[in-house]
Amino acid sequence: MDEGNPLEEVLDDARQRVAAAREQGDAYSVAWHSARAAYALLQLEHNDAALIEFDEAIRIVEAVREDGQHEVREALGTSNLYSGEALPRLVDLYAWTSVGRAAALARLEKWVEAQAAVDACRPLVKGWGRRHLRTSLNEVADEVTRAVGSTQDALAALERVIANPGVTADDRLQARYERAALLLDVERIDEAKAESLLLIRDCDLADDTWTLSAARQVLGAALLASDDISAGTATLRLALQGFLDTGDLSAAVGVAPGLAWTLSEAGDHHGAAGVLNDALPAARGLAADSDTYAQGRIAECDLLTAMGSVRDALADVAGALLAFEGAVTIATSLKDNVRAADARHGEAVVRATRLAQDHDQAVDALALLDAARADYEQAGLTERAAGCQHECAALLARLKSYDAALARYTAARSAYLELPPVLRDSGSWPDEVADCEANIMLLDRLREDSNIAIDTGAFASGGHRMRHAE
Structure with a gap:
């Protein structure tokens, strides 16, 4: 006692x-x-x-x-x-x-x-x-x-808590944070920004670092939704650091992947790598506790997959491969076939775009893509499976295996056309069907005359832009 x-x-x-x-x-x-x-x-x-x-x-x-x-x-x-x-x-x-x-x-x-x-x-x-x-x-x-x-009922419940004089100051701050987050969820962006700004001020005065960080997370996301990338990422970085400082490892690994993706998309690959490096110890800390072991290993896997993409963007081939291979190892140990496929896809892209002049590397890339495609198909993620087929086609075409490439592009196009429109154009190529059709036409011409000029941008890799978020 x-x-x-x-x-x-x-x-x-x-x-x-x-x-x-x-x-x-x-x-x-x-x-x-x-x-x-x-x-x-x-x-x-x-x-x-x-x-x-x-x-x-x-x-x-x-x-x-x-x-x-x-x-x-x-x-x-x-x-x-x-x-x-x-x-x-x-x-x-x-x-x-x-x-x-x-x-x-x-x-x-x-x-x-x-x-x-x-x-x-x-x-x-x-x-x-x-x-x-x-x-x-x-x-x-x-x-x-x-x-x-419902959103309306939840907002009303939060208003009652906030207005209740019997509620403690800490609980009132928590309710205000929940209200700001809910406003963001329902895309009432301006209200979410206003509430989170007031909350940041009050948390600073109350010396409540955790709620301050959570409010910054809401504000950062709201700023990104308003296309203010610079302010949004800066605010999210402060949120991440606050969660790390307060020891909320779960919140830290929740912020990091999206923040790193946004920084990378904005061209700040070094910043993205820094965010991921900061978050990886948090994931490993979660895995060190038996109660949060699975959460920590999953988070580490996702962070390593993201790190692989960032290291590739920085032309650090060895670092990219090391990260992707680490993610595959973790996902395999967890029997998480989809995450393993995500990491294999990333590793294959590195080998296909950076090392494919080596025949063995090209073969490895094709094998990795086919393994990822099989896992995606088994999981019912047909859009990702089609993306792997598309990536194989591009690599084979760059290797001048035109007949094999044509078969792959044709299969990828058919797979895309069977998808509902919402699952197409997931980020790898601006228009996946159009890319397949343009390359099929070019391959038909190359089969007739292999000496014709190949257009710039033909047989392009989709890179690491495949959308992995559920």
């Missing part, structure tokens, strides 16, 4: 009283003190244990109610038969415990069960003298709505 912590003292007292009541066979008191223990656990943020305790208390309350003896006790005055301790009425105990159970479910992010528990509690908190229970239940309901409700 944490010495001097009042909640720990309440928990210890409740458990002692539960044990005493069990010895006396007093189920009513067992239920009451089990509920007290559950609430103490909830406030101590031992949410799994709290839920177990709430369930036990409710089970006992229901058994006591079915027994009917509570009616006699309530008529005589509800108290512990042995100690004389005052106890709540059974109906009040049931309501209080049920509201606590709903809160525990919400804390555990079991949103469907939490919503059902809130709905079941509504009839229990009606009537005179239960205003405090209604208030508590409404707070739980708002928490559920914030997580899974």
